Amino acid sequence: MIQPILYFLILIVVSALSGILGALVGLGGGTFLVPIYTLYLRIPIAYATGASLISTIATSSGAGSAYIKDKITNVKLGMGLEIATTGGSIVGALTVAFMYSHHLEYIIYIVFGLVLLSQVYIQLTRSKYELPKEMKPDWSTKLFKLYGSYYDVVLGKEVNYYGVRWWLGEIIMFFAGFISGLLGIGSGALKVLGMDWAMNLPMKVSTTTSNFMIGVTAATGSSIYWIYGYIQPFIAAGTAIGVLLGAYIGTKILVRITNRSIRYIFSVILVILGVQMVMRGLGYGF
Amino acid sequence: MDFNDVIAYTLRAGVLISAALLILGFVMLTFKGKAGYYSINEIASTASMVNSSYFNANTIITGMMTLNPVAIIFLGLVILIATPVLRVALGLAQFIKEKDYIYSIITAIVLFNLIFAIFILPSLIHT
Numbered sequence: 001m002i003q004p005i006l007y008f009l010i011l012i013v014v015s016a017l018s019g020i021l022g023a024l025v026g027l028g029g030g031t032f033l034v035p036i037y038t039l040y041l042r043i044p045i046a047y048a049t050g051a052s053l054i055s056t057i058a059t060s061s062g063a064g065s066a067y068i069k070d071k072i073t074n075v076k077l078g079m080g081l082e083i084a085t086t087g088g089s090i091v092g093a094l095t096v097a098f099m100y101s102h103h104l105e106y107i108i109y110i111v112f113g114l115v116l117l118s119q120v121y122i123q124l125t126r127s128k129y130e131l132p133k134e135m136k137p138d139w140s141t142k143l144f145k146l147y148g149s150y151y152d153v154v155l156g157k158e159v160n161y162y163g164v165r166w167w168l169g170e171i172i173m174f175f176a177g178f179i180s181g182l183l184g185i186g187s188g189a190l191k192v193l194g195m196d197w198a199m200n201l202p203m204k205v206s207t208t209t210s211n212f213m214i215g216v217t218a219a220t221g222s223s224i225y226w227i228y229g230y231i232q233p234f235i236a237a238g239t240a241i242g243v244l245l246g247a248y249i250g251t252k253i254l255v256r257i258t259n260r261s262i263r264y265i266f267s268v269i270l271v272i273l274g275v276q277m278v279m280r281g282l283g284y285g286f
Numbered sequence: 287m288d289f290n291d292v293i294a295y296t297l298r299a300g301v302l303i304s305a306a307l308l309i310l311g312f313v314m315l316t317f318k319g320k321a322g323y324y325s326i327n328e329i330a331s332t333a334s335m336v337n338s339s340y341f342n343a344n345t346i347i348t349g350m351m352t353l354n355p356v357a358i359i360f361l362g363l364v365i366l367i368a369t370p371v372l373r374v375a376l377g378l379a380q381f382i383k384e385k386d387y388i389y390s391i392i393t394a395i396v397l398f399n400l401i402f403a404i405f406i407l408p409s410l411i412h413t
Binding site: 005007008020041042043044047050054057058060061062064065075076079080082083086087093121143144146164216217218219220221222223224225226227228229230231232233234235236237241242244274 | 298300301305315328332334339355360367370371393399
């Protein structure tokens with residue numbers, strides 16, 4: 001039995017570190033948080049994912065209030081795609097509730113592990129280009145007004161852009177919402193993929209808009225987690241405070257570290273945690 | 287003050303109030319050493335029985351009356367969840383004001399999904 005105060009401090013430190021790691025690579029804290037909580041702190045996976053999901057709202061709202069000023073976030077784009085993420089999140093959260101009530105936790109461990117391992121691939125192959133290749137506007141570009149512009153500090157100019165294939169974006173977003181509700185993570189990487197790859201949008205627009213969407217998606221899933229009792233007050237409170245602290249520190253040091261070194265360190269951690277989660281799911285220790 | 291300012295302040299206020307309540311709840315819990323019938327050790331264990339399924343709007347309000355630390359933490363978490371909902375509602379007001387019909391409809395659907403998950407699903411699950 002750990003002392004309550006010490007336990008609370010451990011929760012804050014672990015989730016702050018996860019928040020920093022997440023901010024460094026443009027993901028929420030949940031990707032690291034849930035494996036560390038379940039594998040090393042022995043927290044039941046339902047409580048771990050509950051705390052993780054609810055605290056991604058804190059990161060999203062916290063960063064959102066800063067982003068809204070710089071006008072990079074495309075609110076219309078985000079709102080349109082949230083139809084799919086919130087829908088997916090409801091289905092995902094109800095699915096995981098079914099699994100927990102039938103003692104199928106091991107499936108969640110395996111799926112979580114596989115999602116971590118697939119992130120490695122995404123991290124290492126992520127495009128080096130800020131701006132996408134030219135594509136012809138389609139019917140959805142006009143109907144859903146997928147135009148926008150922002151001032152790019154790195155390129156030193158105003159960038160005009162437009163999105164295509166809204167329907168493909170919606171399909172990927174439903175899946176992103178499903179994963180978010182299922183695993184209690186923001187699934188920001190999938191959301192970025194939906195905008196960056198499917199809708200051909202610039203990286204900066206995808207990442208900031210994804211952050212905006214994560215809060216709304218997580219609020220949907222969290223309320224279902226709430227009913228089923230996956231939100232444990234002590235763990236959730238420590239986690240939310242820690243993740244907020246971590247995200248704040250993370251954005252401060254972000255400028256000082258080169259991108260490449262982060263990706264390699266990050267990938268190694270992902271492989272270790274991913275393999276351990278799969279092993280746990282298959283019943284091998286950890 | 288335009289809509290974007292209101293939205294930015296709403297998000298910031300939501301996070302700050304929530305974080306303040308979470309910290310306050312924890313501090314009160316350590317001082318009191320218990321919350322309602324539960325001791326701090328029962329609340330702070332990894333596999334604790336105390337969780338959100340026993341807390342709804344009514345129990346949180348009555349808990350606030352007696353300054354129950356866990357009710358204060360849950361209020362902080364409710365505010366955390368409510369912030370994005372409020373943000374979507376403000377977005378809807380903004381699109382209606384701008385007479386942007388397609389996005390008014392889209393935002394109304396998103397708001398419906400949120401309200402469905404928060405208010406309608408619980409009653410469906412419990413019956």
